[in-house]
Amino acid sequence: MNITKEQIDDLNAVVKVALTKDDYQDKVDTILKDYRKQANIPGFRKGQVPMGLIKKQYGKAVLVDEVNKLLQDNLNKYLTEEKLDVLGNPLPKQQESLDWDAEELAFEFELGLAPSFDVKLKTKKAITQYKIVADKKMVEEQVERIRKQYGKIVSKSEVGKNHELTGIFKNEAEEIEHKTTLELDKVKSKKALDTLLGKKVNDTVTLKTKGLFKEDYLLSAALGIDREKAEKLNIEVEFTIEEINERELAELNQELFDKIFGEGKVSSEKELKAKIKEDSEKQFEQQADQKLLNDVTEKLIEETKFELPKEFLHKWIQVSGENPLTEDEAKEEYEKSEKGLRYQLIEGKIINENNLQVQFDELKEFAKGFIKSQMAQYGHLNPEEEELENIAARVMGNQDEVKRMSEQLMSQKLLNLYKEKANLKVKEISYENFVKEVYG
CATH class of the missing domain: 3.10.50.30 (Transcription elongation factor, GreA/GreB, C-terminal domain)
Structure with missing residues (x-):
């Protein structure tokens, strides 16, 4: 077998694979011998069917199947060894006719290559990092709501x-x-x-x-x-x-404080207001962080310029789905997904250059933290460590959950990196004004 690469341009290449009978014939013959042992053909005893008849009936299908397996395995191995960063999957070039009985079989595959580019976290224009504060009015309104709720x-x-x-x-x-x-x-x-x-x-x-x-x-x-x-x-x-x-309205007394926050956690109206402010701002931080993550993403896509192998991606989209698309449908699908693909490449580069990784132990702790917060919503504020361990073990046994949490944890790592290295300007704002400014 011989595999070579022809570079068309920075974003496109063709891989050529040449196979000889020595690469696949022994495997084909072994399979056909197994077929012969199992074949039930009228007029012949089991295992006694002439090999010529077996080859005539099954030879071509077995040959095609084995060659395709050989191509797939060796092509993937070649891409890995050559460290080729490809987009989508290699696309086989159409051949007018192929003589499967020839001594040598030649195949060509089109590759779409990932572009080379640099990512600058220090964007030209500073990105607003919102710090949402619970102002006096909001805290007073929350106190009023609590007094109404328990009144x-x-x-x-x-x-x-x-x-x-x-x-x-x-x-x-x-x-x-x-x-x-x-x-x-x-x-x-x-x-x-x-x-x-x-x-x-x-x-x-x-x-x-x-x-x-x-x-x-x-x-x-x-x-x-x-x-x-x-x-x-x-x-x-x-x-x-x-x-x-x-x-x-309920009285602001120790009985009410204990009912809401647990015994002895809050012991005065002043502490109540401080607790409301702290809890509210912690909750607001999640919204502000999501806004920051979205804004940094948009800015990085806007300022990180690179070309993509559009024509290759159009072809790949046409044939990669469950149902083939027309050329126009594939172009439309590409337009919808181009922005996401760009950020996927940018994010991948940021992760690699900053060595961001999700380790099993930290993923487990992340899962326990998530479980604890979920339990708190149902009034279970202090779960035992053993209980958390058992639930986390069940969650970690679910691959879909592990994938989802890994993505969340990586987003958190990216967010922390952006807070450390991106060009940000902090803006303190009330929640009411944050909603008006961000959502209109």
């Missing part, structure tokens, strides 16, 4: 300021009929508030949807419709009152 519900005979109303919204034309709880402190429309004040159970009022709530997202939940529909809605709806309640 007493007292039934009232008529609607008063800041009461909660349970009732049904209706509009036949829009097919709306939805039971909900309406908190008056979240209602923005003064006209709606004036209409509701003083009403009693079983009273029905008509309210306008536009500008009804202080926050736009509340309308979709109240009416039981999707947010896209709610954003465009400007109609009148009927609201029939079924319950009128007032929440008496």
Whole structure:
């Protein structure tokens, strides 16, 4: 066997493989002998079928199969040994006719080669790293929510300021009929508030949807419709009152603190607010980190310039899927995936150049941390180490979970690298302003 490479340009090459009968004939003959032993052909005893008949019936198929296996194995070995960084898989060049009985068989494969490029983490323009702070207003609102959540519900005979109303919204034309709880402190429309004040159970009022709530997202939940529909809605709806309640706020005392955070963890209103601020900012950090990761990714794709073997990738996409694509379909698919491919190459280079690796022990600890946070959401705050070990062992036995967590851990390592080496400018911002600035 002889394998050679012809370099077409920096991004394309052709590998030529020449096989002689010595490379495959012994293997073909062995398989055909096995076929002969097992063959059941009318008119012949088992194992006594003439070899000429076996060759005539099975010879070509066995030869083709063995040659393809030989090509695949040796081509992969060649690419590894030559350290060729290829995109997609080698594509066999079409041959008009191939004489399978010839003394030598020649095959050619097109290669798409990964480009050579440099990645500069210090981008030309600084990338904003958001530090989301829980401001005084947010902390006070959270304290209020806690006091409401753990307070007493007292039934009232008529609607008063800041009461909660349970009732049904209706509009036949829009097919709306939805039971909900309406908190008056979240209602923005003064006209709606004036209409509701003083009403009693079983009273029905008509309210306008536009500008009804202080926050736009509340309308979709109240009416039981999707947010896209709610954003465009400007109609009148009927609201029939079924319950009128007032929440008496819970006292900020040790009993409440222990109930929320565990015994002795918080012992004053000042500590409560500090804890709320700390927990909120820890939660916000995940959002800020994801935003940073997305922004660095976009900036690296924008500033890291290199060419790709487009024509080769078009051909490869055409034939690599479950169903073959047309040339136009393959081009369209390439356009959709080009950005992701570019970042995959950039990320791979960053990982290699900075020797970022995911070790088994740290992956296991990462899994335990994830399990612990999941358990905390269900009130299990202090699991035993043995319990965590057992659950982590089960998780690590699932290859899909291991792959998913490995990707998450590598993303965390990349994020830490970007925080250390990228061109960043830190911006402190409230959560409310972060949402406005980032999401509009």
